[in-house]
Amino acid sequence: MTIDSLELGPIRPPSEASSLLLRVTRNCSWNRCKFCHIYKGKRFELRPVADIKQDILTVKAIQDKLKEAALKAGYGGGVGAAAAILNNPLSETHFNVALWLYHGGTSVFLQDANTLIMPTPDLVEVIKFLKETLPSITRITSYGRSKTAAKKKLSELKALREAGLDRLHIGLESGYDPLLAYMDKGVTAADHIAGGKKIVASGISLSEYVLLGMGGKKMWREHATETARVLNEINADFIRVRTLTIKEGMPLYDEVKSGQFIRASDEEIVAEEKRLIENLDCRSHFVSDHITNLLQEIEGRLPDDKEKMLAVIDRFQALSAEERQNFRLGRRIGIYAALDDLNDASKHGLVAQAVAKVAKNGKVAKNGKVDEEIIYSFMERFI
Numbered sequence: 001m002t003i004d005s006l007e008l009g010p011i012r013p014p015s016e017a018s019s020l021l022l023r024v025t026r027n028c029s030w031n032r033c034k035f036c037h038i039y040k041g042k043r044f045e046l047r048p049v050a051d052i053k054q055d056i057l058t059v060k061a062i063q064d065k066l067k068e069a070a071l072k073a074g075y076g077g078g079v080g081a082a083a084a085i086l087n088n089p090l091s092e093t094h095f096n097v098a099l100w101l102y103h104g105g106t107s108v109f110l111q112d113a114n115t116l117i118m119p120t121p122d123l124v125e126v127i128k129f130l131k132e133t134l135p136s137i138t139r140i141t142s143y144g145r146s147k148t149a150a151k152k153k154l155s156e157l158k159a160l161r162e163a164g165l166d167r168l169h170i171g172l173e174s175g176y177d178p179l180l181a182y183m184d185k186g187v188t189a190a191d192h193i194a195g196g197k198k199i200v201a202s203g204i205s206l207s208e209y210v211l212l213g214m215g216g217k218k219m220w221r222e223h224a225t226e227t228a229r230v231l232n233e234i235n236a237d238f239i240r241v242r243t244l245t246i247k248e249g250m251p252l253y254d255e256v257k258s259g260q261f262i263r264a265s266d267e268e269i270v271a272e273e274k275r276l277i278e279n280l281d282c283r284s285h286f287v288s289d290h291i292t293n294l295l296q297e298i299e300g301r302l303p304d305d306k307e308k309m310l311a312v313i314d315r316f317q318a319l320s321a322e323e324r325q326n327f328r329l330g331r332r333i334g335i336y337a338a339l340d341d342l343n344d345a346s347k348h349g350l351v352a353q354a355v356a357k358v359a360k361n362g363k364v365a366k367n368g369k370v371d372e373e374i375i376y377s378f379m380e381r382f383i
């Protein structure tokens, strides 16, 4: 690594697309969830505070150079220079810093999977140094595990909030204990509730992620109902849904192949999501900001928008079987974004052509039903 490069982890939440990514730990401290392949085979490590501070200084040095270049080139501001650098970056790090500046240079996401596991004084030190060194920062967020949050003292979470940690993204996935155990999530519904409530009490904003489809054909009802129960207890600021995808490298991949885990279809997952929303009784923003979600337009503020959100599901379920399939395929190949797109004749025609192509390959049954595996595989191309 050169002095001008930053260590980068593999992922961030979709809502952090314009944040600066700063890696404070490596990989996942649990790393056993069956539906997750991101860090498999990689060892968890805490990064030394001194190394993290060096990365922060590197960002500052690149930012200062960009601003100087901006003035010389007559841009008169960091955003103009950032745009120029984006067209011709010196390195991936320069590109990332320029992109962050282009988006205002205000938001930072701390990687990787469970930043909360850092000793609290170390994390407080990192956050304070970050804010002192880069004073344009007004928002700092990260991933954490419920179990780790539950083990922290409330006073520690409050210290992190006071230092400048604004939001935690937690992978709740489900609130149904047998399913959490089956997926080896390493937490119980009670851990989720304890950790989530403590984060809320600390004043740190909380995003809880639910994994639609995780119950498969066997447990989807309980998954929906128990997840709603746990979310009602936590009352998080945000509930974010994403849909189960299966990739090689996940332990669940082999269980799907061997028939031990039977995946739910999109239509079953829609029924699951309906049951989840019907059972929610909390004051959270419900967000579907993930490409894997069939009905990405289900968004709103609970409880006020509940009926509006359920109406999207009712509209999908009221379509004919042929139109539901057309929408599923169109959504999974990236042509449709919302149900209204079904009324766009050119998009509709493109999807009909895609169905014909799939049929040529022998993947459509006599009754016109496209092979589920094909639809899953289209969805998984995005991941």
Ligand code: SF4
Residues within 6 Å of the ligand: 028, 029, 030, 031, 032, 033, 036, 037, 038, 039, 113, 145, 171, 185
């Ligand atoms: S805790 Fe999160 S990152 Fe770690 S294995 Fe589970 S899903 Fe993956």
